[in-house]
Amino acid sequence: MTVKRLLKQVVQGAVAAVAPKFWGRGDSSLLVLMYHRVLPEGHPDRNSEQPGMYVSPETLAMHLDLLKRHFTPIHLEEWCLKLAQGESLPPRACAVTFDDGWRDNYQYAWPVLEAAGVPATIFIVSNLVGTRYSFWPNKLARLLSVSRNAQASRELADALGMSQDSKLASGAAMTPEQIDSAILDCKQRFSDADITALLDRIAEEPSTGAKERDLMDWNEIRAMTAQGQVRIGSHTRRHVRLTPQLARNTADDEIVGSIAEIESQLGSRPVSFCYPNGDHSPEATALVGQNYRCAVTTRRGWNDRHSNRHLMARVGVHDEVSRTPAAFLSRLAGVG
8 A cells, every 4th residue: 555545544534533523513504415327346337437437336335324324314306495495404414416317326226225215316318318328428438448450549549639649549448547537638628519429420339249228218217216215307308518608599408308308207397407517607507597496516515505506516426535434424524
């Protein structure tokens, strides 16, 4: 173990021992946790997924146990309703959320949530439910996680604007950390439409047999939500980033159009919203505010009664930063 890693563990342990004693003073705080995927050890998707995108079922179970000890678990929308109606807020509240509607949420997260009895909200991309669609970061990750011939590697490096002496251009399979860096770089330089079109044009996904569905279908969602412990929010219709450059009619279709799709399938109107990639413009936020009770971003932090209910902060957690109780608790405290 390196000295740096040892020091990090010492700091995490110290913070974890002290932080819970100071949390939630004033009893109006709300911690919102942000999860994405839940993948067991050995799951093939771990080979091509960004490290910051998943926890194991065991890590999730540990998180939920600690949350029940230190917080009052509550549905995000219920906390916001209590606030809007002037009701008393539960002490040291916590809401659990999952982004995107991954099928593994049904396969691996749901049994853990059910056993723990902790409420959760899953933000789904309504037009993609039940399809074999892959988000472009996953398409790119699968492409980069396997070896390529020299010509294909040069073409891919050129298309993505990466240097010929980069790891990508070498043709070797890239590590999850290298893939993560490449995806973040592409997010900064391309729109969703441009990078999707580029990937469709330059390469097919590697053929590794029949690919399973990435996302839940409506029957799986109905099964999860039947008892009310899991509720569904909107993550737009097609996972379009709501940047200032986005046309108003497209934003309206993504934000408002998803309501009708979800309501027609589940029989109830979604009241919570999640901004894809955390991106939001003033116009998009105003539209969300007109149609939803609350909305979450990817901005890190806690919320209280004075927070903007349509720009709520969250704390993202995944295996790399929260695999142990000390790491998890220190992460909630803003360390790590």
